[in-house]
Amino acid sequence: MSLAIVYTRAQAGIDAPLVSVEVHLSGGLPGLFIVGLPEAAVKESKDRVRGAIQNSGFEFPARRITINLAPADLPKEGGRFDLPIALGLLAASGQIPRERLDQYEFLGELALGGELRRIRGVLPATLACRDAGRTLLTPGENAGEAMLAGGAKVLGAAHLLEVCQQMVTGNALQPPVMQPRAPSGLALLDRDLSDVRGQHHAKRALEIAAAGGHNLLLIGPPGTGKTMLASRLPGIMPPLNEAEALETAAIASVSAQGLDLQQWGVRPFRAPHHTASGVALVGGGGQPRPGEISLAHHGVLFLDELPEYDRRVLEVLREPLESGRITISRAARQADFPARFQLVAAMNPCPCGYLGDAERHCACGQEQVRRYRARISGPLIDRIDLHIEVPRLAHRILRGGSPEESSATVRARVCAARERQLQRAGKPNSALGTREIEHYCALSDADHKLLEHALERLGLSPRAYHRILKVARTIADLAGSGTIKTPHLTEAISYRALDRTMGGVRYS
Ligand SMILES: Nc1ncnc2c1ncn2[C@@H]1O[C@H](COP(=O)(O)OP(=O)(O)OP(=O)(O)O)[C@@H](O)[C@H]1O
Ligand SMILES: [Mg+2]
Ligand SMILES: [Zn+2]
Structure with a gap:
């Protein structure tokens, strides 16, 4: 034959x-x-x-x-x-x-x-x-x-x-000798949180983001440490488990660059430039390849200078931000890639960057500021749970001698809070659905009134309502509290800075 x-x-x-x-x-x-x-x-x-x-x-x-x-x-x-x-x-x-x-x-x-x-x-x-x-x-x-x-x-x-x-x-080849290595999950050891001086408010938000898997937006003038902070998020997140590490590595394996074995088990941190093409960001090509949002799967996607990105590309992010997947269609061919990333975005408060800065004068007109911010759509802002202002520090603090907390210390708290979430709901708080939020994020009657009042005052959308509850749940988890208490809720509400500072302007 x-x-x-x-x-x-x-x-x-x-x-x-x-x-x-x-x-x-x-x-x-x-x-x-x-x-x-x-x-x-x-x-x-x-x-x-x-x-x-x-x-x-x-x-x-x-x-x-x-x-x-x-x-x-x-x-x-x-x-x-x-x-x-x-x-x-x-x-x-x-x-x-x-x-x-x-x-x-x-x-x-x-x-x-x-x-x-x-x-x-x-x-x-x-x-x-x-x-x-x-x-x-x-x-x-x-x-x-x-x-x-x-x-x-x-x-x-x-x-x-x-x-x-x-x-x-049947026995000519020997199996490769490889040290079986557990995924370390410890990303970027050269970037420790203790390198960042002061900014305790922002660090607190970073810790909450890591604990609950929440998306984060950093707003502040140039040179205040936004990029530094964002790049330290993977290092305070819980280590990748084996299944997550394999999924992340599988995506890198089919990508244009291929898998770098040095990155095995390391939480991804991807920071595509705002000039990167749509295909580079979300994936595509004749033989469809994953883009940055998939290479950031189980890790962090950092979009620095958020308003500079092509608005159409930002709109495409909405779908994976909800579903954790992206489908790329091209002619007759279709490919599906995981894209469950945590989004960290950074932006200046205005085009010149110095609106609200204590030391430098902002030269932008009101209309310019409005147009700048309107480049990011309301629905995208809605999907970012934590908005945080990163102000300029006094030189005294930048030079200051007091020791800052290390990534390892913060990570230990994050892991404990994440463990509570997994025990309770089997997933991080950011992934809770509407029903689950009602079930796991119950408030006292007084707190409920407080929240409704705040929503009205800040003009927040129904989506923001659920996001505040999820963040409050994470804050309670960091505090080791079984129920959400008033201080947890008020802190969660305070992280809607952008809704607030945008002062009731509606964005399409
Ligand atoms: N809180 C801080 N602690 C230590 N160093 C800082 C801090 N803030 C800023 N720096 C110093 O300033 C430099 C710029 O910080 P970084 O790039 O993170 O700022 P940024 O807010 O991202 O600015 P831009 O808006 O221009 O992107 C850092 O490399 C660091 O040397
Ligand atoms: Mg920066
Ligand atoms: Zn300005």
Whole structure:
């Protein structure tokens, strides 16, 4: 029989659906036909596979060859299928045994000389292969990444010949030696919260944001430490657990940059510039790739100078801010990526930056200020639970000698508060739905009146109402209190600075 079947994996979002490569040799005029791959990918793959087979000392079968990649409607990038195609050809023509093939899945691009080249997206493929009970054979350069999938059977090879040896003997390749490393979750150790002097009000908000998973907006004049504060948020958040670390790594694995093993288990901190394109921010491309909002999954997305971002891009953020996912549609193809990030945004109070500053005069007119702020839509502002002003510090405080709290100290409090939330509702407070808010964030009658009065006075939306309750719940959790008390509620209300300072102006 001159049919061989080899298993491999395609990539769709961060899923890796199974693909069978069926190779059939028959009589008739010699030729090579590949079904189920896009035209351009087929041509390149043909050339590489032919070169690799011949330069490895095998014979390229002079028969009519039909190769089917099934199912046909999957998105398929060319390179990764070179190795399974080559092995199928060699097995169908009797040059390697086919008995062991079905215990493996193969991925890898071939160089003309037969060397295996690294590909993208190996981690999702490894997770799926593990669950199918097979051994994954990848380029050696990808083996370290594949080994992150705990419990997976992985072999790495540098050359087509090594893979063929493995098919002959079953024990030619040794599994890669990797130190199994638990995700540390401790991001950016060089950025400690104790570097930031003063700003205790902002630090308090940062701690609440970390504890409850709340979004945060920092408003203040230039040079008051907004960027410093934002970049220290991942370091006070609870460490990533294994499942979160794998999800985050899987997204990086399929991204244009690929996975950096140094970042394994580290909470992401992504700070795309406001000039970055829509595709770079939310994802896209012919073969859809995740954007910054997905690379920030389980971590922090920092948008500095918020009003400078393209308004259409900011509007796109509304959906993932609610659902934690983004769907990218392009022509006939669609990809879905996780995007459960915590948003930290920073902005100046006005175009010149010095509105309300004690030392410098603001040169902006009222209308200019209004237009500047109107660049951020009300619905987006509504989705940011904590608004905080970051004022200029007296030089005395900046120089001051009193020690500041370290990230580790704050993180311990955050973890305790987060634990309470998980025990109570199985999720951080920011993720509570309307029903759950009513259930878990009950107020006394007096506090209820207090809140209604505040909403009226500040002209807040119904969405803001629920957000205040969630923040109050987090403040109570940090205080170790089973119920929300008046001081927790009033503090939560105080974090609606933008609603307040925008003084009743409505934004579309
Ligand atoms: N509270 C602070 N403690 C220690 N250093 C500070 C503090 N605030 C500002 N700095 C110093 O000022 C520099 C600028 O801070 P940072 O970039 O965080 O300000 P910013 O508010 O983001 O300003 P901009 O609005 O211009 O982006 C820091 O690199 C740091 O050296
Ligand atoms: Mg800054
Ligand atoms: Zn100004």
